Amino acid sequence: MxxxxxxxxxKLRAAAPAQTASEVPGAAAAIDxxxxxxxxHYAGQRPDAAARIDALETxxxxxxxxxxxATAAEWPALLASKLAAHGVKRLLLDxxxxxxxxxxxxxPADMESLPFAGPLEAWKGELFxxxxxxxxxxxxGIAATGTLILAPDAGTPRTVSLVPPLHIALVYADTxxxxxxxxxxxxxxxxxxxxxxxxxxxxxxxxxxxxTLAFGAHGPRWMWVVIVTERNKP
Numbered sequence: 001m002x003x004x005x006x007x008x009x010x011k012l013r014a015a016a017p018a019q020t021a022s023e024v025p026g027a028a029a030a031i032d033x034x035x036x037x038x039x040x041h042y043a044g045q046r047p048d049a050a051a052r053i054d055a056l057e058t059x060x061x062x063x064x065x066x067x068x069x070a071t072a073a074e075w076p077a078l079l080a081s082k083l084a085a086h087g088v089k090r091l092l093l094d095x096x097x098x099x100x101x102x103x104x105x106x107x108p109a110d111m112e113s114l115p116f117a118g119p120l121e122a123w124k125g126e127l128f129x130x131x132x133x134x135x136x137x138x139x140x141g142i143a144a145t146g147t148l149i150l151a152p153d154a155g156t157p158r159t160v161s162l163v164p165p166l167h168i169a170l171v172y173a174d175t176x177x178x179x180x181x182x183x184x185x186x187x188x189x190x191x192x193x194x195x196x197x198x199x200x201x202x203x204x205x206x207x208x209x210x211x212t213l214a215f216g217a218h219g220p221r222w223m224w225v226v227i228v229t230e231r232n233k234p
Contacts, residue, residue: 038181042179047143047178049174049176052176053227053229055178058146059143059147061146063223064202064205064215065146065224066223066225068082068226069226069227071228071230076102079168080107084108086166088133089111090114091114091135092133092134092135093134095115099137115155118157120159127159132166133167133168134167134168136167137169138171139175139197141176141177142177142178142199143179145179147201148201149183149198158196161200161219162219162220166220166221166222167220168224169226171226171228172227172228173227173228174231203215204220204221205217
């Protein structure tokens, strides 16, 4: 007797086309035409660096995120001050990363910084009950939509940006793309995407049938973004 999973997979395999796209005559050419049309749609003058920063901040604020701008030398002290004022006592971050180490070094003595202590099942209760905030460094950002692109890894898995009530993200201004299309092209997503990307455009929000908006139901209630406008010079 087949179980439900086996029956479902059997139906999907039976319904699968006999040929892949590469085997269909003219499919490759049609894909090239489609790619060219998409490229043409997004062709034209791109916003400069200052305009991309402005657009990202405007879109994030419209999504109820708090946004600050700072240089590489300024942001650790800025965030430490904001965290203390918010009442954060336990902050999840990766001290092995340079940004995590910089923030940990700026925190007040009564604020604990802790690494992600996997596996998740072993400390899930502690994580959900006692961790106030999670700190991440964005891989890049999309100015047009106010979206941060996060590439989770072992030190900062996606749990860091999804579970604590406050998600703090650092993004470098020189990594901002004008659009999603620009991001996919510049980062060569077609050549091999990471196994997991998180696209964050503000705190978690949902609404009921009466369209009453609620924050934090399925993720962070607050999102803070620091745009680093100037990196440290070597």
